[in-house]
Amino acid sequence: MKERHNRLTVVKELIRNNRIDNQDTLLELLKKEGYNVTQATLSRDLKMLKVGKISDGWSGYYYTLPESDLVSESEKSYIQDVRRGIISIEFSGNFGVIKTRPGHANSVGFALDVLALPEILGTVAGDDTIFVILREGMTKEDLLDSFNARIPEIKE
Amino acid sequence: MKERHNRLTVVKELIRNNRIDNQDTLLELLKKEGYNVTQATLSRDLKMLKVGKISDGWSGYYYTLPESDLVSESEKSYIQDVRRGIISIEFSGNFGVIKTRPGHANSVGFALDVLALPEILGTVAGDDTIFVILREGMTKEDLLDSFNARIPEIKE
DNA sequence: TGAAAAAATGCATAAGTATGCAATATCTAT
DNA sequence: ATAGATATTGCATACTTATGCATTTTTTCA
Numbered sequence: 001m002k003e004r005h006n007r008l009t010v011v012k013e014l015i016r017n018n019r020i021d022n023q024d025t026l027l028e029l030l031k032k033e034g035y036n037v038t039q040a041t042l043s044r045d046l047k048m049l050k051v052g053k054i055s056d057g058w059s060g061y062y063y064t065l066p067e068s069d070l071v072s073e074s075e076k077s078y079i080q081d082v083r084r085g086i087i088s089i090e091f092s093g094n095f096g097v098i099k100t101r102p103g104h105a106n107s108v109g110f111a112l113d114v115l116a117l118p119e120i121l122g123t124v125a126g127d128d129t130i131f132v133i134l135r136e137g138m139t140k141e142d143l144l145d146s147f148n149a150r151i152p153e154i155k156e
Numbered sequence: 157m158k159e160r161h162n163r164l165t166v167v168k169e170l171i172r173n174n175r176i177d178n179q180d181t182l183l184e185l186l187k188k189e190g191y192n193v194t195q196a197t198l199s200r201d202l203k204m205l206k207v208g209k210i211s212d213g214w215s216g217y218y219y220t221l222p223e224s225d226l227v228s229e230s231e232k233s234y235i236q237d238v239r240r241g242i243i244s245i246e247f248s249g250n251f252g253v254i255k256t257r258p259g260h261a262n263s264v265g266f267a268l269d270v271l272a273l274p275e276i277l278g279t280v281a282g283d284d285t286i287f288v289i290l291r292e293g294m295t296k297e298d299l300l301d302s303f304n305a306r307i308p309e310i311k312e
Numbered sequence: 313t314g315a316a317a318a319a320a321t322g323c324a325t326a327a328g329t330a331t332g333c334a335a336t337a338t339c340t341a342t
Numbered sequence: 343a344t345a346g347a348t349a350t351t352g353c354a355t356a357c358t359t360a361t362g363c364a365t366t367t368t369t370t371c372a
Contacts, residue, residue: 003320003367003368004319004320004321022357022358022359023358023359024358037321037322038321038322038323039358039359039360040321040322040323040324040359040360040361041320041321041322042359043358043359043360043361044320044321044360044361046359047211047360050210050211051211052208052209052210052211052217052220053208053209053210054206054208054209054210054220054222055203055206055207055208055222061208064208064210066210066211113277113291113292116272116274118272121269121278122277122278135269136266136269159337159350160349160350160351178327178328178329179328179329180327180328193351193352194351194352194353195328195329195330196329196330196331196351196352196353196354197350197351197352198329199328199329199330199331200330200331200350200351202329203330
């Protein structure tokens with residue numbers, strides 16, 4: 001059985017979707033989801049998930065997931081768009097050319113805009129080709145690094 | 157006397173430059189800096205500074221400043237560029253027009269690029285005017301909010 | 313399968329942080 | 343300068359979170 005694994009997933013979801021500021025509250029929510037554990041276990045769960053506690057900018061604090069888990073579902077779908085469409089990327093000076101499967105250029109280009117990679121100043125998409133303009137001072141290495149960070153397994 | 161204010165500055169600096177994971181440790185460091193207070197006071201200081209506690213990605217946790225205090229010095233200088241140059245900003249549809257002091261449009265525009273506000277798709281700068289194109293789906297309210305968050309006291 | 317090893321959990325309690333209250337210190341408006 | 347208002351602080355303690363240890367559950371492997 002993967003009881004704990006399931007619970008961790010639920011905990012993560014609860015933290016993502018609620019402003020929770022202590023473990024007892026989280027314990028309540030977990031109970032409603034059918035998980036009956038003690039505060040001790042929850043404390044260990046949070047440590048495992050690397051959950052942090054930060055200011056709400058007002059007068060309180062709440063739990064927060066590490067950045068890597070904060071990627072929203074919608075962002076994930078854009079990442080999928082990129083993965084599905086992209087074929088190759090090559091550079092010339094501060095311009096890049098992305099080749100995509102036919103008809104995918106727009107979805108990939110739009111996804112890149114949404115992902116707002118700091119290296120990219122703008123894109124123009126045709127049918128199976130995207131023209132990428134790098135921001136002043138950015139190199140193709142910068143962009144590729146950023147790619148690998150935001151879009152894992154780009155080499156699939 | 158502004159004892160507390162000074163102390164807060166030191167606390168902030170200590171947190172920025174060290175990996176501190178509890179208040180007693182911080183208390184020690186503060187003592188070395190010549191500030192003798194109790195844990196209770198420090199707890200209040202941290203709340204005031206909106207200090208958070210996040211995972212080091214390994215097995216521990218440490219204090220961290222809110223984003224607004226993490227702004228790098230170089231970023232601050234760009235923020236200054238914007239403050240020095242900007243006069244007004246108005247909108248029409250998904251376009252914005254920023255008026256600047258004569259000759260300042262380029263420094264402000266470049267600073268805006270560097271700051272990479274997610275609302276801005278791109279800018280074109282003349283001599284005392286900047287043309288801002290909002291990203292699809294973004295409103296002028298979004299941009300103004302972002303402005304206020306990243307560039308405090310824009311109304312000076 | 314049936315041990316032995318590893319992982320997960322609860323209990324009790326230690327460690328860490330926050331806060332009510334009273335005492336001071338600082339600021340404000342005469 | 344001075345009384346009243348505000349802000350800061352320490353003390354004691356409540357609240358919150360982490361963890362050592364023993365127990366139970368799950369996994370591994372011969």
